[in-house]
Amino acid sequence: xxxxxxxxxxxxxxxxxxxxxxxxxxxxxxxxxxxxxxxxxxxxxxxxxxxxxxxxxxxxxxxxxxx
Amino acid sequence: xxxxxxxxxxxxxxxxxxxxxxxxxxxxxxxxxxxxxxxxxxxxxxxxxxxxxxxxxxxxxxxxxxxxxxxxxxxxxxxxxxxxxxxxxxxxxxxxxxxxxxxxxxxxxxxxxxxxxxxxxxxxxxxxxxxxxxxxxxxxxxxxxxxxxxxxxxxxxxxxxxxxxxxxxxxxxxxxxxxxxxxxxxxxxxxxxxxxxxxxxxxxxxx
Numbered sequence: 001x002x003x004x005x006x007x008x009x010x011x012x013x014x015x016x017x018x019x020x021x022x023x024x025x026x027x028x029x030x031x032x033x034x035x036x037x038x039x040x041x042x043x044x045x046x047x048x049x050x051x052x053x054x055x056x057x058x059x060x061x062x063x064x065x066x067x
Numbered sequence: 068x069x070x071x072x073x074x075x076x077x078x079x080x081x082x083x084x085x086x087x088x089x090x091x092x093x094x095x096x097x098x099x100x101x102x103x104x105x106x107x108x109x110x111x112x113x114x115x116x117x118x119x120x121x122x123x124x125x126x127x128x129x130x131x132x133x134x135x136x137x138x139x140x141x142x143x144x145x146x147x148x149x150x151x152x153x154x155x156x157x158x159x160x161x162x163x164x165x166x167x168x169x170x171x172x173x174x175x176x177x178x179x180x181x182x183x184x185x186x187x188x189x190x191x192x193x194x195x196x197x198x199x200x201x202x203x204x205x206x207x208x209x210x211x212x213x214x215x216x217x218x219x220x221x222x223x224x225x226x227x228x229x230x231x232x233x234x235x236x237x238x239x240x241x242x243x244x245x246x247x248x249x250x251x252x253x254x255x256x257x258x259x260x261x262x263x264x265x266x267x268x269x270x271x272x273x274x
Contacts, residue, residue: 007274008274015087015266017123018269019122020084020263020266021083021084022117
């Protein structure tokens with residue numbers, strides 16, 4: 001992480017003040033917090049939330065991104 | 068194993084603000100990928116309780132969206148989504164960036180977008196008919212870039228992608244949503260679109 005750089009501290013302060021800072025309470029709702037889910041080779045149809053897919057890493061992303 | 072996959076598998080530690088950003092992109096993607104189903108519709112007021120606030124534009128946008136979600140059911144929303152976004156010919160509201168950036172669908176911006184996606188190792192899923200500049204797809208890419216790259220290099224990738232593919236047209240999209248005719252729900256997503264992306268734009272400017 002590069003949070004020690006002044007511009008990043010400024011940016012972080014701005015995001016928090018703007019209301020983008022309190023994560024966690026909605027972890028279940030949007031699937032965040034599952035980033036450590038093991039990669040999968042395929043994507044279930046219902047996992048689709050958008051239009052991108054290619055290889056394994058994106059398959060994994062779709063799994064974690066499920067809303 | 069690709070470098071990107073390793074980063075996902077290792078579960079990079081996201082800061083609170085990056086998690087919140089990723090969650091916002093996930094929500095925006097889901098709002099526009101298809102009509103919210105009953106489950107997601109029920110979650111929106113809970114999300115609004117978390118992020119809603121009268122003290123800033125984003126918080127106000129969330130309060131409005133939570134209220135909109137409580138006052139419509141999934142069936143009505145399906146009708147509204149279909150009518151606004153899927154009409155054959157010229158839909159009331161376009162969800163594709165190239166329409167706003169070039170005036171037509173599938174124009175130069177899509178070509179540039181495909182090149183940038185190829186650089187990132189991303190591409191369109193087989194069977195998907197929407198082009199890559201759909202707002203939901205772009206939000207998916209941003210979320211992917213956030214969760215896989217919270218470091219300085221990753222932030223640089225996020226900034227580049229946002230600046231090229233979302234910053235030029237999110238305000239026009241928000242305006243179009245706000246003006247959507249005979250609609251009860253999607254005009255009330257306009258403020259969230261505008262407030263969140265405006266925060267993103269200002270925050271990237273600080274890098």
